[in-house]
Amino acid sequence: MKKFSFLLLDTGPIIKLFELGIWDDFIKRCDVTISRTVAEQAKWASQDLEDIRIGLDTYEKTIDLERSVVTRFHDKFDPLYKNEIHVGEKETLAFLHNSSEPWIVCSADKAVFRVLGLLGRGEQGISLEELTDKIGLQIGISWAKVNPRDADLWKFTKKFREKYTRLGQIDRIQGQGLV
């Protein structure tokens, strides 16, 4: 089976995949790249999640950009947008933005999708719902029944991604966010 390639993963989906115990299954189907800082973030975030061990210390497909690359990306934004995303996400987005390959980032973060919308790269964002559907991975979640009050799952839905991508797109149309 051909692997889903050019996939960047953000903290939220990483934690969810480990929580569901399907990380190994997932990486058999996807060629996943992770920012080293995102991997550190995931490790930090999992500290207060019982029974979840994020084992990415030896994961090899990582990116670790030089400061100047991220700075160039950082400088594209006005101060309002500069501060809103954590460095791991910033690095992931800088990598995606600079590459000529068709990278896609799977996130569960409003701010990440919003930035993608702002950059006119909304189609390079994907939710975990869409991704697992695409690779045919059954994870035992009935996405149609997930509603916004379900804070744990809602952020992994297609509707969530679409909403925040649209907000970024509106900012772009209104000329806000970029210098």
Added chain:
Amino acid sequence: MDIGNRLEKARKAIGYTQEKVFELTGIGISSLSAFENSEREPKISHLSKLAEAYKKNIEFFLTDEPIIEDLMLWRDEPDTNEEKKKTEAEFRQLCEQYHRLEMITDEVKSVNLPYLDVKTQDFEYSHANRLAEKVQKDFLLGDIPSMSLKQTLEEKYYVKIFHLPFNGSAISIFSQDFGPAILLNKSNKQWRRNFDLAHELFHLLTWNIFRTPDSENDKPSEHEEKLANVFASRLLLPTDFVKAKVESSTNEKGQISFEALDEIAREFGVSLEALFWRLPYLFNNISAKTIESCISKTKEINVSRPPRKSDDPDELPERYCSLAIRALNEGRLSLIQFAKYMRIGYKKAQEYLTEDEEFTDEKVFISVARYWADYKAL
């Protein structure tokens, strides 16, 4: 300023040696030297670790803008320089985060604190008293100022007030970048914190009087510290109200018991010692010597009252938290960033995620239209 200089400055600002940084981050001393001497460009993973260790936001290392070095004024600073610098770094980081939250939620407010037009060399106790009277009146602090001072400073004048446990009493800063801010010691008793807050407020109000560009020493002089105490005392213990309270509690010989004074001190949210020192200003016949003797006596005798209860203040101001929650839910702050700003774990941070009515069926609202129509009809 290049990244090498920034890294070196940030390390020195928190008082760490390169060896200490190696211990904290695992980044080798030779790599660190190469980064600081601009011989090698650091990776983002290095900067992320260093930002964490130096208590800096990563943006500090992603910009070339000049570094603003604002002075911090200490009340009872710790014995070691390392401890002092660490507390300052933590406080500065919180203030910068607060300012970022204001920026991304479009809530940056201009601060218009009361001002007294007096030259440094002319500033006397009478001016400190006058300033306290002005603050009490302008801030609408009422009979018991300690009850509303903090809230008024935060909500009406947008002073950033944090509480952290540290060695020392309080710190104040009037930054060009993020405005006025005060750090209080979370471990101190409430009445002590009230006095520290009022004391630090004096420094903020007189910042431009005592911290002029040509002033030789930025540290407050002994005289300035005394002025701040006079101001705090006058502000928290308003003349007329305190005098009336004391007079109503005296016996036929014009004496007042320690218990009665303790009761008054509790009511005004100050320590018994602070109230003692206010008495000579209210009653001319009491000397400083008498006060000193009273204070030492209170330490010897058992006052037959239950111990005073103090509160446990939140480290982060309410407005800071509200802005962070708003930024998170508007998609202006990432979840991890939110967790770090709020000093909570990832799991807890997720609980703050909410959606607006676009995705919910139930709408909660209060109709004011009918009342508005009734009002207009009047």
